[in-house]
Amino acid sequence: MARPIVLHLGDDIRWNHDLYKEFESNFEVRRSYSMSRAEFIQALKNKTFGDFYAMYRPFWNTGGEMGNWDNELISLLPKSCKIYASAGAGFDWVDTECLARRGIIYCNAAAACTESVADAAIWLILSVFRLFSWSAIAARSGDPEQFMDANRNLAPVSRNPNAGFSLGIIGFGRIGQRIAKKAHAAFDMRILYNDVVQMPREVEAPVNATFHKDMDTLLAEADCVLVATPFAGGTLLNAEKIQKMKQGARLVNIARGKLVDEDALVAALKSGQISAAGLDVHFNEPHVSQELIGMKRVEVLSHNAGASLDSHVGFERLGIENILQFSQTGKAISPVNAHLIPGRANL
Numbered sequence: 001m002a003r004p005i006v007l008h009l010g011d012d013i014r015w016n017h018d019l020y021k022e023f024e025s026n027f028e029v030r031r032s033y034s035m036s037r038a039e040f041i042q043a044l045k046n047k048t049f050g051d052f053y054a055m056y057r058p059f060w061n062t063g064g065e066m067g068n069w070d071n072e073l074i075s076l077l078p079k080s081c082k083i084y085a086s087a088g089a090g091f092d093w094v095d096t097e098c099l100a101r102r103g104i105i106y107c108n109a110a111a112a113c114t115e116s117v118a119d120a121a122i123w124l125i126l127s128v129f130r131l132f133s134w135s136a137i138a139a140r141s142g143d144p145e146q147f148m149d150a151n152r153n154l155a156p157v158s159r160n161p162n163a164g165f166s167l168g169i170i171g172f173g174r175i176g177q178r179i180a181k182k183a184h185a186a187f188d189m190r191i192l193y194n195d196v197v198q199m200p201r202e203v204e205a206p207v208n209a210t211f212h213k214d215m216d217t218l219l220a221e222a223d224c225v226l227v228a229t230p231f232a233g234g235t236l237l238n239a240e241k242i243q244k245m246k247q248g249a250r251l252v253n254i255a256r257g258k259l260v261d262e263d264a265l266v267a268a269l270k271s272g273q274i275s276a277a278g279l280d281v282h283f284n285e286p287h288v289s290q291e292l293i294g295m296k297r298v299e300v301l302s303h304n305a306g307a308s309l310d311s312h313v314g315f316e317r318l319g320i321e322n323i324l325q326f327s328q329t330g331k332a333i334s335p336v337n338a339h340l341i342p343g344r345a346n347l
């Protein structure tokens with residue numbers, strides 16, 4: 001009997017070779033490698049890959065050259081396509097509702113990069129409290145004046161993150177919870193969180209987390225606000241919301257740059273409303289705001305929070321496992337839109 005076809009987008013896998021062999025024995029794997037949008041659209045129109053059952057994208061740096069997965073692309077997918085399993089936690093580049101309308105489950109791979117992202121968040125939390133980027137920039141400048149400036153002036157504005165400070169996490173999913181656990185264990189910080197629903201006691205209790213149904217009350221109380229929520233198409237922290245933050249609070253963003261209005265952030269840093277910011281992600285990547293780069297109290301990374309070998313090995317694995325399990329049981333491991341597909345919601 002013919003095996004169902006899987007379209008593998010992007011580069012060859014690099015680590016999970018035995019699992020990939022099992023994958024190939026279950027499916028006929030066809031490859032698109034790294035096609036431009038125009039090439040990919042043409043290939044879909046020509047049915048170059050046949051009537052594929054699944055799409056597998058093991059890396060976030062390749063296989064996404066066709067750009068955003070919007071209705072233009074999704075409407076060209078064959079009716080046989082039932083699941084798309086991709087690397088990465090964020091899925092702002094794919095219209096998962098549109099996929100759901102076509103009966104296609106989208107699976108992300110947040111579980112594979114949770115640890116890396118949470119570790120990066122700890123780096124950024126430490127950074128906004130202790131202002132190490134000021135120190136690092138001064139030391140790297142090789143300029144004795146800058147060195148002495150940091151050496152003399154940083155201490156009075158640098159604080160130990162500890163039980164006297166609260167960390168307000170917006171978005172208490174897998175990654176937000178892991179950050180809470182690490183920050184609570186490492187620094188004993190008080191954990192506040194905001195999400196659409198309150199978490200069960202067994203999630204809250206180990207980190208002594210306090211639920212804020214209203215984001216504004218969290219903003220008013222948190223000494224450090226940390227954004228860990230998916231991008232849903234709109235700005236989460238605009239000028240009005242930033243004004244609601246506690247005077248001198250810190251801001252960390254490990255989610256998506258477009259969740260924070262960067263002009264408003266710059267203004268708040270200038271006025272002292274926000275005392276420091278730690279940003280893995282940026283509004284207009286790969287461009288980083290020149291104003292933010294120039295601020296000593298701002299730590300910036302190149303969207304590397306989830307970037308580790310561990311995450312990448314996990315991305316490869318989880319994508320394959322999602323497709324294998326879904327084909328065998330009808331239940332994927334990490335679907336994000338199953339609740340929107342009739343008949344799949346409670347599987």
Ligand SMILES: O=C(O)C(=O)CO
Pocket residue numbers: 087088089090091113117255303304305306307
């Ligand atoms: O996986 C993602 O989408 C990330 O941005 C991790 O940093």
